[in-house]
Amino acid sequence: xTEPFVVVGADAAGLSAAxxxxxxxxxxxxxxxxxxxxxxxxxxxxxxxxKGEITALTAMTALTxxxxxxxxxxxxxxxxxxxxxxxxxxxxxxxxxxxTEVGYGELLIATGAHARTTPLxxxxxxxxxxxxxxxxxxxxxxxLTDPDAYDRADVGAxxxxxxxxxxxxxxxxxxxxxxxxxxxxxxxxxxxxxAAWDVEVVLLHRGPRLLxxxxxxxxxxxxxxxxxxxxxxxxxxxxxxxxxxxxxxSAVLATDGRSWPVxxxxxxxxxxxxxxxxxxTPIALGDSGxxxxxxxxxxxxxxxxxxxxxxxxxxxxxxxxxxxPLGLPANRAGRAIxxxxxxxxxxxxxxxxxxxxxxxxxxxxxxxxxxxxxxVAAGFEPVxxxxxxxxxxxxxxxxxxxxxxxxxDRQTHRVLGGVTVGTDGAALRINTIATALHAGxxxxxxxxxxxxxxxxxxxxxxxxxxxxxxxxxxx
Amino acid sequence: xTEPFVVVGADAAGLSAAxxxxxxxxxxxxxxxxxxxxxxxxxxxxxxxxKGEITALTAMTALTxxxxxxxxxxxxxxxxxxxxxxxxxxxxxxxxxxxTEVGYGELLIATGAHARTTPLxxxxxxxxxxxxxxxxxxxxxxxLTDPDAYDRADVGAxxxxxxxxxxxxxxxxxxxxxxxxxxxxxxxxxxxxxAAWDVEVVLLHRGPRLLxxxxxxxxxxxxxxxxxxxxxxxxxxxxxxxxxxxxxxSAVLATDGRSWPVxxxxxxxxxxxxxxxxxxTPIALGDSGxxxxxxxxxxxxxxxxxxxxxxxxxxxxxxxxxxxPLGLPANRAGRAIxxxxxxxxxxxxxxxxxxxxxxxxxxxxxxxxxxxxxxVAAGFEPVxxxxxxxxxxxxxxxxxxxxxxxxxDRQTHRVLGGVTVGTDGAALRINTIATALHAGxxxxxxxxxxxxxxxxxxxxxxxxxxxxxxxxxxx
Numbered sequence: 001x002t003e004p005f006v007v008v009g010a011d012a013a014g015l016s017a018a019x020x021x022x023x024x025x026x027x028x029x030x031x032x033x034x035x036x037x038x039x040x041x042x043x044x045x046x047x048x049x050x051k052g053e054i055t056a057l058t059a060m061t062a063l064t065x066x067x068x069x070x071x072x073x074x075x076x077x078x079x080x081x082x083x084x085x086x087x088x089x090x091x092x093x094x095x096x097x098x099x100t101e102v103g104y105g106e107l108l109i110a111t112g113a114h115a116r117t118t119p120l121x122x123x124x125x126x127x128x129x130x131x132x133x134x135x136x137x138x139x140x141x142x143x144l145t146d147p148d149a150y151d152r153a154d155v156g157a158x159x160x161x162x163x164x165x166x167x168x169x170x171x172x173x174x175x176x177x178x179x180x181x182x183x184x185x186x187x188x189x190x191x192x193x194x195a196a197w198d199v200e201v202v203l204l205h206r207g208p209r210l211l212x213x214x215x216x217x218x219x220x221x222x223x224x225x226x227x228x229x230x231x232x233x234x235x236x237x238x239x240x241x242x243x244x245x246x247x248x249x250s251a252v253l254a255t256d257g258r259s260w261p262v263x264x265x266x267x268x269x270x271x272x273x274x275x276x277x278x279x280x281t282p283i284a285l286g287d288s289g290x291x292x293x294x295x296x297x298x299x300x301x302x303x304x305x306x307x308x309x310x311x312x313x314x315x316x317x318x319x320x321x322x323x324x325p326l327g328l329p330a331n332r333a334g335r336a337i338x339x340x341x342x343x344x345x346x347x348x349x350x351x352x353x354x355x356x357x358x359x360x361x362x363x364x365x366x367x368x369x370x371x372x373x374x375x376v377a378a379g380f381e382p383v384x385x386x387x388x389x390x391x392x393x394x395x396x397x398x399x400x401x402x403x404x405x406x407x408x409d410r411q412t413h414r415v416l417g418g419v420t421v422g423t424d425g426a427a428l429r430i431n432t433i434a435t436a437l438h439a440g441x442x443x444x445x446x447x448x449x450x451x452x453x454x455x456x457x458x459x460x461x462x463x464x465x466x467x468x469x470x471x472x473x474x475x
Numbered sequence: 476x477t478e479p480f481v482v483v484g485a486d487a488a489g490l491s492a493a494x495x496x497x498x499x500x501x502x503x504x505x506x507x508x509x510x511x512x513x514x515x516x517x518x519x520x521x522x523x524x525x526k527g528e529i530t531a532l533t534a535m536t537a538l539t540x541x542x543x544x545x546x547x548x549x550x551x552x553x554x555x556x557x558x559x560x561x562x563x564x565x566x567x568x569x570x571x572x573x574x575t576e577v578g579y580g581e582l583l584i585a586t587g588a589h590a591r592t593t594p595l596x597x598x599x600x601x602x603x604x605x606x607x608x609x610x611x612x613x614x615x616x617x618x619l620t621d622p623d624a625y626d627r628a629d630v631g632a633x634x635x636x637x638x639x640x641x642x643x644x645x646x647x648x649x650x651x652x653x654x655x656x657x658x659x660x661x662x663x664x665x666x667x668x669x670a671a672w673d674v675e676v677v678l679l680h681r682g683p684r685l686l687x688x689x690x691x692x693x694x695x696x697x698x699x700x701x702x703x704x705x706x707x708x709x710x711x712x713x714x715x716x717x718x719x720x721x722x723x724x725s726a727v728l729a730t731d732g733r734s735w736p737v738x739x740x741x742x743x744x745x746x747x748x749x750x751x752x753x754x755x756t757p758i759a760l761g762d763s764g765x766x767x768x769x770x771x772x773x774x775x776x777x778x779x780x781x782x783x784x785x786x787x788x789x790x791x792x793x794x795x796x797x798x799x800p801l802g803l804p805a806n807r808a809g810r811a812i813x814x815x816x817x818x819x820x821x822x823x824x825x826x827x828x829x830x831x832x833x834x835x836x837x838x839x840x841x842x843x844x845x846x847x848x849x850x851v852a853a854g855f856e857p858v859x860x861x862x863x864x865x866x867x868x869x870x871x872x873x874x875x876x877x878x879x880x881x882x883x884d885r886q887t888h889r890v891l892g893g894v895t896v897g898t899d900g901a902a903l904r905i906n907t908i909a910t911a912l913h914a915g916x917x918x919x920x921x922x923x924x925x926x927x928x929x930x931x932x933x934x935x936x937x938x939x940x941x942x943x944x945x946x947x948x949x950x
Binding site: 464 | 528827828831833906912
């Protein structure tokens, strides 16, 4: 008898793989093991739940455990895999009924990532949070709510929540001042979310600009957009410590001596691949710290795959391994691995680090290599342009500034990457540049795409085309 | 001495060519001849001017005559070219100071298109209009305005307008009922525009659906969106005659005997290439009726180019000649011809018939070959899917239905075309499919593009990717 396909982690990559494997080979036994109680939830939705725009926690879960089981998948939540034995082809599992061994034919490691905490923030301190999962999100929303108004239903009553923690936060006095530490995706999205509450928000970021991977224009516009929401943004500000008084946060202190009185702090300083489980196995890590994989998502050990935030991918521009912990690559790689395990060899695809983020009124997109130094490091001779155009025909109501950055290689004229920034249709426009990157397009190839034009949606030359025209003139 | 580069027509293609030629070779003499008084105006903006969203007529002109002349271009408006002699390399021009001959080194025919009128509508009849240019637009707006309120300033005072006609329309009683004949771009955009006025609007369309080149879903959604604005839509309705009483429109009569009392009618039944000028020359027309051109926009006669609505282009999917009278191809081809004439050989690019249109709350986009019969005629074996997805993460506020049609060839799996329909970010999404067409992408290539994801802008799998996934399953 074939041993089952065992999946560790019941989120985007893991459940995509499990589902696709069952669809491809309906007779295949598939076991999904997850340490937590939640499955298939949308990390990216949590800031908007904290904001209050999404009311039900369960709205953010794509599948219930019952849905998963209906697909014929043996889903076991609250089952933590504690060891992987690639010689015996089995995993050790700690579950509610004790420890067991589960043999596998193929294994998928889809354990995701951990939120990085600063050495200085004590997570045990009441009022210090990371945002990595629904329990964190519910705890933050409970903390923001006045104890007199606190009601389990309001934070999204669900038996799977860590109610001890959430209720404790609900009983605390709501903060008058909050610090966000870190100005990446989570920091910026949480700044928008918290600004919707009756609380003073200060966003402290170590680097010289917000959303560093999106470039200078995106960073500048994000500062303006968050300040317009009442958020105080402090760049070049490294936090030295979170101070406490009476067991609760009382202030954050920067290395330059400045301090801000706050009653809570959200740490959004990034994530790291959750590779603890494979530390003592021969499964190889890549330079990024994620698990190294090939074009099919296979690791260095036959029969073992990795996908999602724990794994590396191949960069479509450089052809090199990279770590791109985002939702679509996780889903796509999981789906491909499920097909492969089910009998249909399928590549996991490549990544361009394409991303979108909203900061108040501003929307930004990025794809590929957008910084000169990164392009040089990858062996290119970059030429970049930054243009400002209008989002619609200039005379049509609602036309707003739209900034496009486009980077190409001087030798080959190949497009290496781009950024789109604006308040009107900026984020969606990044997908045309991403498509051009996958096609290996030159600047002229991109400039010659027959894009659509109608005054309510675009100028005659879409801003992406205008950027290509200007860049072509510089090559 | 080199004879000048002579351009006939001072609109998108003509002025793009003239400007680019001067930039490429600043010493080259460039003469632009136009029969009218307006230059460089945005046809596509006129419905929104009629609607009242754009107040100044001149807002729709990208360049003033003074701007054009500042570029060193010898612009002569109200100079009608009446003959082309390709042997002598000269054109005959009727201008305010009589008839002259102008010799050319290279010639660009950029005479655009004429609005098609029905044999039954008498344009001389007060209250019958086509919409092809700023004079038509101003006349319609004046007609809609109550005579007591009519003011030249309100319709966009500009000395270039045909004031005799506009003032006459301003003096007429405004219509209580209006018919629009034709349900293509102009008909649909004018229906939205007129619905903003205090007038009953009936849209009469000969075919079974609105916006026929956009497919069934777009047509259905456009009907709903226009009806929501109070417009009556009558499909499968061929107009037999426009009836008049006392010299003014009194009714439209359909071939099936139905009639609608109206005081005005807008005829939007399409356009034809304005090729009268070259009838007696050896410059060859293509099967479409437009001027045949090669990859550089050159006609069958050496030194003579054609671009814009009067010329054919090459279709990026079929590689065959096609007629695609839209703004971007006109600008791009003109620009390329200007560069070539200026000394830098540049191809005019290919077209995909990519288009966007707004119908009330609905936005639609289309690109490539979207109908099975057209695909079969082009030698393909089409497979099509129509999917419905959400415009954003389903739990994020503002998520709306988004329909995508995707067509591919069964043999090669190549993407042939697509349609996007919805109220939220539908039109812009067509550009990713257009980019995929130009790249010669297969369905799997498109499915594997690393597009952006953030809940406010897109589900994890953008609807275009979802369509590719579903279509891949059918191949």
